[in-house]
Amino acid sequence: MTETRMTHAQALAEALIGEMRADPAISVIGSYVFGLGPSSAQMGRIRQEFGARVFDPPSAEAAIVMLATGAALAGGRPFVSIGTAAFSLVAWSALVNEAANVHYQSGGRSSVPAVFHMLHGVRAGAAPQHATSPQAQFWNNPGLEIVLPASPADAKGLMTTALRSDNPTIFIDHPRYLETEGAVPDGAHALPFGQGRLCREGRDVTIVATSWMVKVALDAAQMLAAEGIEAEVFDPRTLVPFDDEGLFASVERTGRLVVVDECVINTSVASEIAARVAEHRFDALRAPIARVARPAVPAPFSAPLEEMVLPSADRIVGAVQGLMRRG
């Protein structure tokens, strides 16, 4: 398979363009799909080729998400850009009361093939209303597929699968990734949901991370290697469906678990992953599970305070060192 080096945003656009060419039912609802700045060029490509299938909506997130749900019920396959993930909270009822429930409450007879794309996380000065990471909140609502890519190749592969899925898919990207580059398979590239990626192998500890935290965890693993501690970094890539087997296999190899997460720590993604391992692989653990997540305060605007809430490589290293001392 040949590959091309490109940015994360371009990889997303490649998937969307490829699938829009293949399936005329796909439409785009959103004006700035993959962010502003250099990434906005990707939207220009989509408009140029599929102008009549692009709808520029007003800022009315609740109605837009419901509109997409209705269009999906009526034979369309909408791709919806929510923009900043915090705005998904405006559309919360639409996502969790409507889109998530349709298939189940229709006895499996109706479905909502729609993709809801959003950008989560702390980013320089975003402040409380633009730094939300809602993935754990979404995970509390059965019926939604939840995707969190952490590389350009995964972005293309997971977006392709999301666009082909007959289920409502919450596709959560991190704005810090949009301009990062990586090798991406050419042509159609679909990655199955529910298969995690072992980003790095190691014998001493498993670090589970998603989205931007994968990058931070890999930095931490490098720092740990300098101390002679070999960390595995496991990225589940999708929360729903979740790769329990991949997670458990890694914990069985290492006997230690640190879960890194940009969600607020209370009832976070890290909490759910920690609970699964505690329930099902307790005997494999040689030390307590550690969570490195956002402290339970709103994301502060101030740069030094923002630095304090964000999980960092240093905090991960500290957590791993703590576990190594325990056993």
Place this chain on the structure above:
Amino acid sequence: MQARRLPAEQAMLARYRAMVLIRRFEERVQSLFRAGRVPGLTHLCIGQEAVAAGVCSALRPGDRIASTHRGHGHSLAMGADPDRLMAEILGRETGYGGGRGGSMHVFDAANGNLGTNGIVGGAVPLGLGAALAARNAGKGAVAVAFFGDGAMNQGVVLECFNMAALWRLPLILVCEHNGYGEFTASDDVTAGELSARGAAFDLPVQDIDGMDVEAVHQATAAAVDSARQGGGPGLLFCRAWRFSGHHAGDGQDYKDDAESRAWRARDPIPRQRARLIDEGLETDESLTALEAEISDRVQAAARRALGAPEPSGPLHEKLFA
């Protein structure tokens, strides 16, 4: 159900038949509710049959509706199977959702029904989406969104008025104005005149006697014809009355008795019955026979639903497509 797009006389009878079916069906649900056989809450549309029958008889195959918490009538008017609808209301495996959804979550895609809905105003954005999909498909189909006067104060509904008008989507917005949102009079919670809100979005508004099935039908047909030809959305205010309260079992002591009596005197079913006889289209005998046939059909639906199994799982089945 009768096929749609019938010659005018047959269509008038079909609308009568639809209204009687809805009335008998709802009365049976009410009696089952009183007997403790209906799980949860259920919202009856007794008194509002003319809206369901009048609107849906202006549609054709390929058109879609999105319905409300008070949606049994809409479902039946779109051609739902009374057996499967009753079974869903009773939480049975043979229901439209296999008992997973119940009264407020009835999906009947084959008949163009995108679902009854438990969220006030929920049908409006869903209908908007169906209208968008219809326009993209380019086959001249339209979508209908049903909602109540209570939903007119939901922000999302006004967001949809904007988009429907902005994009000139083939959407018929049908407000069933029964004067009450749950247990609160519409006037107590509403600033201004509801029907005036359409003008702010350049939405053509028709204010209709919702107790007259022919008036509802004609207004809907005009809006549908315009929407099919690219004329954009229309907003219909159907003034009606909720004879049986917000939900089955609601004593309605918040309503004025004289006002209720005056509305009951305008019951859409006897009105259409008299019209059919006066115009020489039917006789008392022929309609009595039809009514008996419908009553039998509803009794059979209830009997079958009560005899149908409750779901036993597996619990996680049908969560994802």
